[in-house]
Amino acid sequence: MTPSTPTAAVVIGAGISGLTTGVVLAEADVKVRIISASRPDQTDSAKAGASWGPYMVSHDRVTAWSAETYKELEKIAGHRGSGIRLLPGVEAFTEDGYRAWSSRTAVPPAWATQIPSFEERRRGGDERGLPRGYFYGWHYTIPIVNMPAYLEYLTHRFKAAGGDLITGSAVESFDGARELAGFSDREAVVVNCSGLGSYELVPDSTMAPTMGQLVIVRNPGIGEFFQDNPVPGELESTHIFPQGDIVVIGGCDRLFQPGDPWIAAEPDPLIRKRILERAEAIRPELRGVEVLAERVGLRPVRTDQVRVEWDRRRSLRLIHNYGHGGAGVTLSWGCALKVGRLFGVLSPSDESEAVGMPTLGGVLAG
Ligand SMILES: Cc1cc2nc3c(=O)[nH]c(=O)nc-3n(C[C@H](O)[C@H](O)[C@H](O)COP(=O)(O)OP(=O)(O)OC[C@H]3O[C@@H](n4cnc5c(N)ncnc54)[C@H](O)[C@@H]3O)c2cc1C
Structure with a gap:
């Protein structure tokens, strides 16, 4: 910290963006207070897969921020009860x-090929694990996140670093x-992590949310995840995320x-x-399982791009x-570390190079 570095932060929002940002700043000895209309377990973040x-997000730093998040989630996966699993x-x-x-766009994208475990699959070539009806894909190991558990982990970590969390308070202005x-005014910086709330708070008319629906079932013994990328414009997709005793299935x-x-x-x-039928076609052991x-x-899709910057x-x-957008978990640490750099508590030289790939789903978002 330099003498001009602010010493306090008010973070608006207790979803994954607000909590991760709160952790980064509080662990860098900033006095942080999160103010949120809803509790972490009531946010849209708690609903994610x-x-x-x-x-469904775009920015020329998406690949770099995703990679930074991967590294942090990989470390956290070692903590029992954190909700993070590294799954193939x-x-x-x-x-x-x-x-x-x-x-x-480039398929496979750079954010996927940078993962060391990445292996291509192709019909007529190495087809291992490629379900019937699918032509191309890849196998890799990535973090799968049980969101309610992970938000609880972040909340504990934030408070352990000295942060205060005030919920039930909707703010009308910064x-x-x-x-x-x-x-x-002199000591504090306001950090806006209000997700869709930014539509009114900023105000930002480029917010254009989509709604997602997931089904949680008892796990019949599935250990590997599956997800597909339907043709652009198709609004239903298939993902199967095992999380211990449960499987989270989507999506739309x-x-x-x-x-x-x-x-x-x-x-x-x-x-x-339809979600269950598609999942059963890929994993027949899901047939008849108990829906919990x-x-x-x-x-919180923004048709422009994810916004991480000073508002001057x-x-x-x-x-x-x-x-x-559909990547708040994937970008959470990358974006929170970026806030730490803007704030002045992390060195700008920590930032890795951007690759600047458009993302799958970005066209739909745009
Ligand atoms: C079904 C579904 C599946 C998803 N799957 C994935 C996935 O697999 N991978 C992935 O990376 N992402 C996924 N996402 C996207 C991800 O969940 C979001 O991008 C992310 O949760 C956004 O987090 P956030 O903290 O920015 O916003 P939110 O979680 O919406 O939190 C916003 C916070 O701001 C507060 N707030 C808003 N306005 C105000 C105000 N005026 N005053 C005070 N507080 C305010 C709210 O109360 C809340 O605490 C999924 C989303 C859904 C819905």
């Missing part, structure tokens, strides 16, 4: 999906957040029509049926970290 891998599995494309994506935290992107309220709807029974719960949540047009010191 979740697997590492950028989806397959990511696959149908022939149509492969051709459509290949005409738009000044209001700083006042609520009880910090003076339900779009909002103009005028629709941005709230998580009740689970759609037809979507549930369902989750519906919103992805304000009278107070404000850093944004929002708009992570």
Whole structure:
């Protein structure tokens, strides 16, 4: 820290972005207060699947931020009860999906090939683990995250580093957040991690959420994950994420029509049926398993790109970290470390080089 480095931060939001940012700053000896309308377990972050891998997000640092997150999650996976598992599995494309994506971006993408365990799969070549109906893919080991458990882990870690968490307080302005935290203008920086809340708070009219639905079932003994990438524009996909005793199965992107309220709807029974049918076709042992719960949540998609930067047009010191789309888990540490660098508590030279790949799903988001 230099003498001009701020000493306190008010972080708005207790989803994965706010909590991870809170941990980075508090562990660098910044006095941090998180203010959030909802508890961590009530956020959209708690609804995610979740697997590492950028989806529905764009920024020229996506690959670098994803890699930084991978490294941190790999370390945390060693902590019992953290909710992080490093699991092997397959990511696959149908022939149509492969051709459509290949005409738009590099397949396989750089964020996947940088993983040391990455191995290609191809119909007619090495087909191991490629389910029937799929043409191309890869096998690798990635973090699979049990979100409720991981958010609890982050909350404990944040508090252990001296951070304060205030929930049940919706703020109407950035000044209001700083006042609520009880910090003076001179000492504190406000960090906006309000996800979709940024639509009104910033205000940012480029926010355009999609709704995701997941089914949680009892695990019949599945140890590897599976996920596919349907043709661009197709709103339903298949992912199977084993997490100990349960398997989290998805998924879909339900779009909002103009005028629709941005709230998580009740689970759609037809979507549930299709999610289960697709998963059973890939993993027949899922047939007839007990459904334990369902989750519906919103992805805070920003049609421009994820926003992690100083907002210099304000009278107070404000850093944004929002708009992570379908990749808030994947980008969480990369973006939080970036906030630490902007803040001045981490050295800018820590930042690895950008590769600048567009991501699968980015076209849909844009
Ligand atoms: C079904 C589903 C599956 C997903 N799967 C994956 C996956 O596999 N991998 C992946 O990387 N990502 C996945 N995502 C996306 C990921 O969950 C999001 O990108 C991420 O959770 C966004 O986190 P966040 O902290 O920015 O926002 P949120 O979790 O929405 O948190 C926002 C916080 O801000 C607070 N807030 C908002 N407005 C205000 C205000 N005015 N005053 C005070 N507080 C406020 C809220 O209360 C909340 O605490 C998935 C999402 C869904 C819905």
